[in-house]
Amino acid sequence: MEEHSFAPPPPGPPPLLSDEQLLCLAQQGWLCVNLPDSLTQSIQEVFRESPNFFDLPRQQKAEIYPSKQGTEFGYYPVENEKEYITFRCHVHGDAESESNTSMKPALSSSLAAAKTLESKIAQAWHEAGLFLFRILCDITRASDHDISAWNDILDGTLTLPRSESEVTYTLMRLFKYLPTTGFAGEHTDLGLLTLCVGDGEGLQVLDRYRSSRETGPIWVDPPIGTGKGTVIIGETLKLLSSGTVNTGMHRVVGNPKGRSSVVYALRHSNKHDIDFSLFGAEGSMTPLELWKTVQFGKVNINSVKEKRDEMRAKFNAEKLKKESAQKEDLVTTGQG
Numbered sequence: 001m002e003e004h005s006f007a008p009p010p011p012g013p014p015p016l017l018s019d020e021q022l023l024c025l026a027q028q029g030w031l032c033v034n035l036p037d038s039l040t041q042s043i044q045e046v047f048r049e050s051p052n053f054f055d056l057p058r059q060q061k062a063e064i065y066p067s068k069q070g071t072e073f074g075y076y077p078v079e080n081e082k083e084y085i086t087f088r089c090h091v092h093g094d095a096e097s098e099s100n101t102s103m104k105p106a107l108s109s110s111l112a113a114a115k116t117l118e119s120k121i122a123q124a125w126h127e128a129g130l131f132l133f134r135i136l137c138d139i140t141r142a143s144d145h146d147i148s149a150w151n152d153i154l155d156g157t158l159t160l161p162r163s164e165s166e167v168t169y170t171l172m173r174l175f176k177y178l179p180t181t182g183f184a185g186e187h188t189d190l191g192l193l194t195l196c197v198g199d200g201e202g203l204q205v206l207d208r209y210r211s212s213r214e215t216g217p218i219w220v221d222p223p224i225g226t227g228k229g230t231v232i233i234g235e236t237l238k239l240l241s242s243g244t245v246n247t248g249m250h251r252v253v254g255n256p257k258g259r260s261s262v263v264y265a266l267r268h269s270n271k272h273d274i275d276f277s278l279f280g281a282e283g284s285m286t287p288l289e290l291w292k293t294v295q296f297g298k299v300n301i302n303s304v305k306e307k308r309d310e311m312r313a314k315f316n317a318e319k320l321k322k323e324s325a326q327k328e329d330l331v332t333t334g335q336g
């Protein structure tokens, strides 16, 4: 009897990136991508809804999305720079749910705007989550690891959690940068992968191929426009890959027209320990240990402004100390 060579489809989502794109992502730490239509559409809807929230009086914005955990949750304005809302979970339920009765009546129409925005965020979160998950699977396939390695690490991260009790480290941020003076200093992100989508120029990524000591840093402006996005590798993915992939250094420079962006930072789940053997390394860590490890020695670009300046001063002082120690080292080794 003739044998059927029927093979079941491979598990997991279909591959997304070409080998060339994967190589660029791994070496540069970033990749300019065309987004799937459904993701493009859901992000456009977020952009369409966001002025209904940002145009509210500042006091109302802060009441509707009170900031918590520094800047890791809720509405946060940075004088002369930008304002942003960080979503980690549903705060006001979906657009159809009962109005929050503890809110002052004057807030009810503003609250309705927030609810609509939140439902658009939930949709964009899910689409962005699936998109970045496909890229993570491409990376693990290329390094001959099993894509099931992501099951625990992504548990609860690919949909907007229903309430605070279900939050993970993953977030979606909506930025509104002021014209000209709105910016974000150069940095790397902490999580696995970040997707940045802007409605105008301003985001810049470091070209690691062309930058050198002689040239100094060379910054690239990713293409912007409908369906365009930038994927950036964060510290956690670099750590999991034992340094096989680079982080993407990036910054936001002033744009005379101002700029809005939707940033989805896919970070590890806090529900399970992280087993490094699934990624070809050794050992395991609790989610909090991993979080502290990637944060160590980093200036969090979105932390409370005073804290950020303090962190930067400390970081620069340590860098100076290290550099002078290295110079001494050079002198010493050069002597003999």
Ligand SMILES: O=C(O)CCC(=O)C(=O)O
Binding pocket: 173, 175, 184, 189, 196, 197, 198, 203, 250, 251, 252, 261, 262, 263, 301, 302
């Ligand atoms: O606004 C953007 O596109 C990027 C912001 C950013 O780099 C960040 O929040 O980490």
Ligand SMILES: [Fe+2]
Binding pocket: 187, 188, 189, 194, 250
């Ligand atoms: Fe960033």
